[in-house]
Amino acid sequence: MQPEPRIIGFLCHWCSYAGADMAGTSRMKQPASVRIVRLPCTGRINPLLPLKALMDGADGVLISGCHPGDCHYREGNLYARRKLELLHRFLPFVGIEPKRLRYVWVSASEGARWQTIVEEFTQQVRELNQTLEGYPSEGGKASFSNEDNVSSSEDKSF
Amino acid sequence: MKIGVFICHCGNNISAAVGVELVARHALRLPGVVCAHTIHHACSEPGQLLIQKCIREKGLNRVVIGACSPRVHEATFQRVLVQAGLNPYLLELANLREQCSWVHEDREAATRKAIDLIDMAVGKVARLQPLLSSKVDVNKRTLVIGGGIAGIQAALDVADSGHEVVLVERTPTIGGNMARMDKVFPTLDCSACILTPKMVELATHPNITLHTYSEVEQVSGFVGNFKVQIRKKARLVDMEKCTGCGACTLKCPIKAPAEFNLGLDKRGAVYIPFPQAVPHIPVIDKSICTYVLKKKCGLCQKICPTDAIAFEQQDEVLEEEFGAIIVATGYELMDWTVYGEYGHGKYKDVITSLQYERILSASGPTGGHIRRPSDGKEPEVIAIIACVGSRDAAHGRPYCSSVCCMYSAKYAMLTREHLPNSRVYIFYMDIRAYSKMYEEFVQRAQEKYGANYVRGRVSKVFERNGRLVLQGADTLLGQPVELEADLVVLAVGITGTASTIALAKKLNISHDEYGFLTESHPKLRPVESSTPGIFIAGACQSPKDIPLTVAQASSAASKVLGLISHDKLETSPLVAEVNIRRCVGCFRCLDVCPFSAIEEQVLRDGSKVARVNPALCQGCGLCSAICPPAAIALSGFTDDQLISQMEGLCSQNPV
Numbered sequence: 001m002q003p004e005p006r007i008i009g010f011l012c013h014w015c016s017y018a019g020a021d022m023a024g025t026s027r028m029k030q031p032a033s034v035r036i037v038r039l040p041c042t043g044r045i046n047p048l049l050p051l052k053a054l055m056d057g058a059d060g061v062l063i064s065g066c067h068p069g070d071c072h073y074r075e076g077n078l079y080a081r082r083k084l085e086l087l088h089r090f091l092p093f094v095g096i097e098p099k100r101l102r103y104v105w106v107s108a109s110e111g112a113r114w115q116t117i118v119e120e121f122t123q124q125v126r127e128l129n130q131t132l133e134g135y136p137s138e139g140g141k142a143s144f145s146n147e148d149n150v151s152s153s154e155d156k157s158f
Numbered sequence: 159m160k161i162g163v164f165i166c167h168c169g170n171n172i173s174a175a176v177g178v179e180l181v182a183r184h185a186l187r188l189p190g191v192v193c194a195h196t197i198h199h200a201c202s203e204p205g206q207l208l209i210q211k212c213i214r215e216k217g218l219n220r221v222v223i224g225a226c227s228p229r230v231h232e233a234t235f236q237r238v239l240v241q242a243g244l245n246p247y248l249l250e251l252a253n254l255r256e257q258c259s260w261v262h263e264d265r266e267a268a269t270r271k272a273i274d275l276i277d278m279a280v281g282k283v284a285r286l287q288p289l290l291s292s293k294v295d296v297n298k299r300t301l302v303i304g305g306g307i308a309g310i311q312a313a314l315d316v317a318d319s320g321h322e323v324v325l326v327e328r329t330p331t332i333g334g335n336m337a338r339m340d341k342v343f344p345t346l347d348c349s350a351c352i353l354t355p356k357m358v359e360l361a362t363h364p365n366i367t368l369h370t371y372s373e374v375e376q377v378s379g380f381v382g383n384f385k386v387q388i389r390k391k392a393r394l395v396d397m398e399k400c401t402g403c404g405a406c407t408l409k410c411p412i413k414a415p416a417e418f419n420l421g422l423d424k425r426g427a428v429y430i431p432f433p434q435a436v437p438h439i440p441v442i443d444k445s446i447c448t449y450v451l452k453k454k455c456g457l458c459q460k461i462c463p464t465d466a467i468a469f470e471q472q473d474e475v476l477e478e479e480f481g482a483i484i485v486a487t488g489y490e491l492m493d494w495t496v497y498g499e500y501g502h503g504k505y506k507d508v509i510t511s512l513q514y515e516r517i518l519s520a521s522g523p524t525g526g527h528i529r530r531p532s533d534g535k536e537p538e539v540i541a542i543i544a545c546v547g548s549r550d551a552a553h554g555r556p557y558c559s560s561v562c563c564m565y566s567a568k569y570a571m572l573t574r575e576h577l578p579n580s581r582v583y584i585f586y587m588d589i590r591a592y593s594k595m596y597e598e599f600v601q602r603a604q605e606k607y608g609a610n611y612v613r614g615r616v617s618k619v620f621e622r623n624g625r626l627v628l629q630g631a632d633t634l635l636g637q638p639v640e641l642e643a644d645l646v647v648l649a650v651g652i653t654g655t656a657s658t659i660a661l662a663k664k665l666n667i668s669h670d671e672y673g674f675l676t677e678s679h680p681k682l683r684p685v686e687s688s689t690p691g692i693f694i695a696g697a698c699q700s701p702k703d704i705p706l707t708v709a710q711a712s713s714a715a716s717k718v719l720g721l722i723s724h725d726k727l728e729t730s731p732l733v734a735e736v737n738i739r740r741c742v743g744c745f746r747c748l749d750v751c752p753f754s755a756i757e758e759q760v761l762r763d764g765s766k767v768a769r770v771n772p773a774l775c776q777g778c779g780l781c782s783a784i785c786p787p788a789a790i791a792l793s794g795f796t797d798d799q800l801i802s803q804m805e806g807l808c809s810q811n812p813v
Contacts, residue, residue, distance in 0.1 A: 004267055006274070008804060013229075014688055015668065021227045024256030032267035035274050035807055036257055037800065038228065040732070043750075044779030044795060053804050072666055072689070073778035074752040083783070108688065109670040115261075 005059035005125040009036040010045055012077070015066035015107045022111030030118040033125070034062055041065070042103075043076025047087040050101060051094075060100045060125040062117070067105040077105070097128055159190040159284055162218040163276060164209055166200035166225035168255055175259035177269040181224065184273050188280045192216055200225050206238045213242035220283040224252040224276050230679065245288035247731065247794060252279040274807050281806025285799040289731035294773050296382040297481035298322065298722045303374055303661065306334020307704060308486035308696025308711040310356050315715035316484075317365035321722060324478060325360065326388055327370045328657065329417075331435035332357050334488050335697075338418065340518035340526075342704055343568045344599040350434060350521070357436040371441055375475065377483075377664050378753075380776060381691025382727045384480045392471040394442035394450070395428070399466035402438035404430060406458035406467065414446050416523075420513045422531060423523035428458050428467075433521050442467075482691050482718040485675060486711060487661060489697035492547040492555060492653040500546070500619045500648060506532040507626055508619060508646045511565060518572050528576050530645045537580065537644030540573055541628050542566045543616050544586040547651030548701075555651050557672070560701040562649035563590045567600045569647060570609030583610045583641055585630060593705070612639060619646055652701040667692055674700050685714040693717050732794040733775035734782055740789035741767040747781035747790055756781060 011017040017038050023030065039045065042065030050061040063084060065077040084103045091098045102121050106114050163185040167173040178196045185194040193216050197205040200223055212218055221244070223235050228251040236246035252275040262268035298321050302313040305327030317323045325332070336342075337357075339349040361368055369390055376387040410426030418431040425431075427447040430440045448455045449469060459467040491510055495503040507530045509517075520526035530537050544566050548559035563586065570582040589611075591597040603609045616630035628641045654673020662669045667687035668676040675694045678686040685693050695714040696707040721727075734747075734755075743766045748756040755774035758766050768790065770781075779792040788797060 004270075006807070008807065017227075018229060018668075018688075021229055021253075021256040024227070024260040027260055029263055030261050032258070032262040032264060032271040035271065035278060036253065037278070037803055038253075039779065039795060039800075040792070041778040041780070044783050044792060046783045046797065049797075049800060049804070052801060056804065058804075058807070069663055070668065073776060073780065074666070076752070076778050076780050079750060079780055079783070107670075108668045108676055 004033050007034045007060040008053045008058045009034045009062045012041045012065045014072035016064035018108035019106040019110045019114045023114045026111045028115040030115050031122040033122040041073050041076035042080035047083050063103045064106045160192045160218045161190045161220040162212050163194040163222045165196045167198045172254050172259040175268045176272045181272045210242040221249050222279045224254040226255040227253045247289040250279040250283040277806040278803045282803035285802045291728040291731045293726040296727050299480045300482045301480040302484045304486035305332030306488045307336040308707045311708050311711035312484045312715045317363050324367045326372050330371045330441040331431045339515045343564045344595040354434045361436045382481045388476045390474040392473050394471050396466045396468045399464045400439045419516045419523050481722050484693045484714050486695045487658045487698040489652045490655045491650040494650045510650045514647045539643040540582050540645045541643040542584045542647045544649045546648040559651040561703045567603035570603045571607045574607045585612050585616050732777045733772045734770045734790050734792050736768045737789045738767045740787045750780045
């Protein structure tokens with residue numbers, strides 16, 4: 001059996017981290033795949049951080065911030081959206097499937113939404129990992145054919 | 159580097175799903191870790207003492223605690239570090255409860271994740287630096303938004319302690335929804351008798367400035383130093399000259415549905431919302447006044463004995479500064495016309511609970527005589543349907559409105575007092591009479607006043623021969639019921655308001671999908687919003703009755719007093735800092751900073767570099783993410799701290 005994928009979550013303190021806590025206080029069961037890094041705001045995310053996580057062997061990166069208009073710092077999540085949209089397009093060029101990066105909005109009261117997102121994204125990453133089986137891999141990473149990159153780059157999980 | 163790791167059992171909240179001993183043993187193998195312990199309750203006194211003892215005896219200079227969410231106990235554990243003589247920012251919490259043990263069933267996977275989380279925390283804590291907070295002055299003035307009973311109570315409590323309060327109310331009068339009510343449960347004292355004296359006290363209080371017909375336009379700043387723009391909408395009546403005689407309101411030829419009476423009667427274009435309104439000064443409705451629209455009429459201006467009508471008046475925007483803000487914007491009834499089974503609002507004699515309050519009220523449209531809206535006749539049979547738009551997931555309202563059970567019983571009593579020959583039927587799901595004197599109150603309605611309780615939902619209301627027919631089921635008898643009634647009162651559920659959501663966006667506080675404001679912690683911080691210095695009170699937080707609303711308002715006031723009793727406030731040291739040796743002076747940080755916290759600084763050689771004003775910086779980190787030479791670092795979340803945290807995870811192999 002495949003081990004559970006290891007996903008790094010970058011969550012903003014004010015909405016999404018509280019939303020993930022809300023999922024906990026409501027005992028909403030989810031796969032044990034996401035390891036959360038707490039940030040003040042998704043606007044703090046330098047695109048190099050998720051990129052480094054993926055290069056270092058994380059199976060996926062899940063970024064979650066406040067809904068547009070609800071940012072504690074007014075517009076940090078909008079800056080994050082621009083940067084991550086670009087990062088998303090850039091990933092195929094360094095041989096990483098864009099499907100390994102997802103950026104979502106979860107508010108402090110949306111524990112159930114967080115649960116669903118974790119389930120969906122974990123499944124998505126599991127499937128990507130399965131396609132890797134049989135490839136020579138090094139530290140969980142392998143090279144992908146060009147076609148894979150093109151097809152998966154069409155995915156917009158924003 | 160001497161790192162101590164403490165893993166909390168949290169009773170068995172964590173240890174039930176996570177092998178805490180295994181996690182602790184693993185932690186001992188990590189670089190820099192000199193001791194690792196498990197504790198039954200890290201936040202309890204023995205737990206805190208153990209952590210302090212380890213810090214002193216082992217000379218720890220970094221601490222990792224694997225316990226609950228930092229949103230719950232970060233401050234508690236920071237105090238533990240301070241008491242042991244350590245800088246409070248040398249602490250990292252790993253969230254082993256809310257984000258691990260409570261959400262995972264597979265013990266092995268949860269333990270593996272807990273080990274990862276500890277790896278990450280140890281990775282980060284090794285890079286943390288001691289931080290010192292700076293101090294800022296605290297403005298002692300308080301802003302209260304909303305002039306219902308919650309806002310009134312909070313404003314009076316703060317003002318009575320000798321501090322200045324500004325109350326902003328959107329409508330032309332204070333009083334809110336409570337002013338609409340006739341009598342209030344469980345004592346049946348009249349709402350006006352207990353509310354209107356408070357309204358007058360508020361208006362005449364030397365420490366309170368009242369802005370009615372005003373709205374909060376913009377909010378900036380932070381705890382202790384908020385800057386607020388308040389728009390005073392033009393009343394078109396000079397408040398200095400007006401004596402409140404009401405002559406204009408009688409002469410105005412234009413009529414529109416009266417908001418205060420929920421459309422049960424009409425008011426003029428110039429009107430005083432209700433007889434006890436505070437301030438007792440009319441307002442001109444600019445959307446219908448013909449003088450405003452086409453310069454015709456002006457009758458009010460002609461007859462006003464004090465020449466107080468001022469059509470030339472313009473909106474005024476005030477800029478004020480406050481140290482704390484209390485939000486008490488109240489509730490409204492949900493739009494019940496989505497219920498097709500009750501006629502979508504097409505039957506005149508199907509009314510809402512608040513409309514029935516106005517019908518019962520002596521100052522209401524019928525002068526306190528119960529008459530049905532369609533033909534003005536006294537109803538013989540009155541049916542009350544509870545839980546319309548509450549506890550109804552099908553209509554997106556899964557929550558209880560918390561007051562309908564009680565006011566339904568109240569309506570039964572008041573109706574029978576007004577019309578002794580009437581019959582009252584209450585269709586209910588369950589009776590929730592949980593508070594002091596509530597159960598007795600419902601019993602009295604049944605035994606002394608002969609209210610007929612029918613357990614079951616009404617599936618249909620329709621008209622037959624001028625009466626309303628209710629069809630439903632009596633689930634206790636297990637048989638269908640049909641009732642002919644003259645008046646149907648819907649106990650409509652309570653919802654947050656669209657204007658509260660708009661305000662929440664201005665204030666940067668969070669709300670839920672129903673428009674209720676979210677408290678900082680549901681049990682331990684019930685009146686604090688997600689933003690420091692902003693407090694919430696009353697039904698804008700969740701549906702609640704008057705006793706709870708008043709209690710919460712006083713609680714919010716005491717929180718405000720606790721805040722403004724300090725002359726200086728410690729600011730969070732988790733702010734951005736510029737390394738001037740690296741800064742190239744491109745000022746992209748200045749462009750992105752939402753708080754104008756970045757300034758230009760000229761060095762001795764004439765070159766310009768960025769400087770962060772720590773009093774303005776809120777610590778979002780936008781500048782740090784955009785800085786091309788990585789010259790700005792956000793303390794507590796620097797690049798190397800975050801990378802070290804991630805490496806703590808990625809470098810480890812699965813156990």
